[in-house]
Structures are given as structure tokens and as C-alpha cells.
Amino acid sequence: MQVELRVIGLVAAALAVAALIAFISTPVVKNLAYKVGAVDVPKDNRRMHKHPIPRLGGLAIFLGFILSVLIFLPLDEPLRGMLLGAVIIVVLGIFDDIYALPAKPKFLIQIAASLIAVLMGNKITILSNPNVFSDNPIWELGWLSIPVSVIWIVAITNAVNLIDGLDGLACGVSTISALTMLVIALCVSDPTVAILMAALSGACIGFLPYNLNPAKIFMGDTGATFLGFIMATASIDGLFKFYNVISFAVPFLMLGLPIFDTCSAIVRRVSHGQSPMTADRSHIHHKLIDMGFSQKQAVAVLYIISAILGLSAVVLTTSGEVRAMMFLMALCAAGAVGWRIYLNSKLHHDHHDHQESVSHGNEPFFGEEGKSEK
Helix, strand or coil, X not given: XXXXXXXXXXXXXXXXXXXXXXXXXXHHHHHHHHHHCCEECCCCCCCCCCCCEECCCHHHHHHHHHHHXXXXXXXXXXXXXXXXXXXXHHHHHHHHHHHCCCHHHHHHHHHHHHHHHXXXXXXXXXXXXXXXXXXXXXXXXXXXXXXXXHHHHHHHHXXXXXXXXXXXXXXXXXXXXXXXXXXXXXXXXXXHHXXXXXXXXXXXXXXXXXXXXXXXXXXXXXXXXXXXHHHHHHHHHHCCCCCXXXXXXXXXXXXXXXXXXXXXXXXXXXXXXXXXXXXXXXXXXXXXXXXXXXXXXXXXXXXXXXXXXXXXXXXXXXXXHHHHHHHHHHHHHHHHHHHXXXXXXXXXXXXXXXXXXXXXXXXXXXXXXXXXXC
């Protein structure tokens, strides 16, 4: 019990220190971003903001995380590998936020950073067999552990970056995912991963007040790729090492939103004959905006989805597969009912506004397509 209380105390302290450092350093990073030219200018319809906003805010998240980790965790070889890879990712992100680097060189450097982390001990050596009817409960990867681990880290690194399209979205979703992994690590008595995730979620929480709509600063690629890299690497140490089906499902539930958005983006682009790296305006958050949601509403919806997936991952870890499936189905049903109520109320509101417009003689004579521009 004393050990558990000590771990919880360290977790709370790591979270608080990271949050405080990130909160204090964000205004400094904001001024730095203006000086070095790391400013996001809205130049296409993918961007939701209307005026230039500094990016590079991920540097404040990184500072909060790294200082908290150095204070509260001993540096064994896997942790050194993770931090060394993270430094490379952050330096790459800084240059990308300033100079907008091409996709292929960034991709190669991400592979190199991931390879460093993997070769220093952060690798998936076994996978639980998703076939519950098989006699063999696990797959031993052998030499495949290195490419599989690198692919996982690079994929999640870019998945988090892809959802960074609305104020506070990627930072908030990463916070929820990190807190989910924190709770799971406490449940399975893994203090190292718990403190790591406390530092990460704390750094995000400290940065979030500056990043929520209307955002004063973006975290940029510096922050989004860093968050993805750390969560992917930590999930290898904290989630893939169990010998049952839980270890196969939990990481995909915890990071479900960025994984789904990335997979749908790749399928969509390839089906249209485009490169998977081609930017477009068809991500989940764009679709919510096009449906009539405000930025704040769209972000809130995606926070709720992430929280549902995170809670399901926690239930799966602590209570087993059947209860987790029942929990997820119940929440999905509740979400579907809530969605239907929202659409009905929106339809009623739009119809009411239309009737008022007609009664006041404001109905356009030519309709939308026929009206002339002044």
C-alpha cells in the first residue's frame, strides 16, 4: 500500500511539474516563434483560422515533459532511447514549422529516430494472437520485432499529426490517450509508464489553455509528431507486453481516433489515385465542420469519442473482454441516440429559421445559385 501511495504521489508530482513548466514556457515559445518565422498563415481551405498564428508550441510541451521525466525517472537504456528519438523528432519538427520541409525527408528522419528507440530496447517482441480459437496464444516476432516496432512508432507519430486540424484537437485527444495509458499502467502496476504518461499529459494540460479555440498558438509539427512518438514508444513498453488478447486491442482502442482517421485518409487518397502523403480537406474534423458544427462543438465531439474509446480500453484491461464490449456498445448506443436528438433539433431549428425568413419577406427570389454578387 505504501508503494502504491508513493507511485501515485510521484505520478501526481510529475503531472504537476510538467503542467507548470509547459504553462510558463508557452508565452516564451510564442515570442520565439514570431522571431524565427514559425507562423501559420491561412493560405488554403484546409485551415480553419483566418489570421496568422504562431506555431512551435510543441516546444513548450517537450520542455515540460523532458524536465519532469529527468526529475522523476532513472534513465535506463530504453528510456534513453525514447528520449534520444524524441529529441530528433522535436528538432525535425522545429525545422518543419519554420521552413515547411518536404514529406519524404521528414519520413526518413522519423524512421531513423524510431530505429534508435527500437534498437535501445523499445520493441514489440511478441504479439497476442487475435485468433481466440488458436492453440498458440502469442506470436513471437523474432527478427520481425524491429520492422514491426518501427512501423508502429512511425505510423502513430504521423497519425497524431494528421488530426491536428482544429484548435485544441490533437493536444486534447493526446491528453485523453495519455491519461488512459496512465490509468492502465497504474492498474497493471507499471510505475515507469505511469510517470511517463503523467509527464506527457501534464505537459499537454499546461499547454492546452493557449491552444483551445480561439488558439493563441499552435503546437505545430513539433508538438504533434512528438506526442505521437512518445505515446507509440510508451505503448510498446506498457501495452504490448501482455500475453493475452487484451494487449492486441488496448493500443488500438486508446489511439483509436488518430488510427481511424489515418487509415481512412490513406484509403481515400489511394482510391483517388493520389499519394497517401497528399494533403486534403476530408478528415473527420473537416466533415464535422462541413455538417454545421462550430470548431468548439467539433472538438468536443471528438474529445467524447476519444474518452469513450479510452474508457473502453481501461474496462478491457481491468474487467475483461465481455464487459468491455458491453460497455462500448452501451456508450455507442447512447451516442447514437444523442446524435439523433442533435440532428432533429438542428433540423427543427433550421426549419423554424426558414419559416421566419419567409414570413418577413426575406426569401431569395432566385435561390442560392441564381443570386448575384454585389
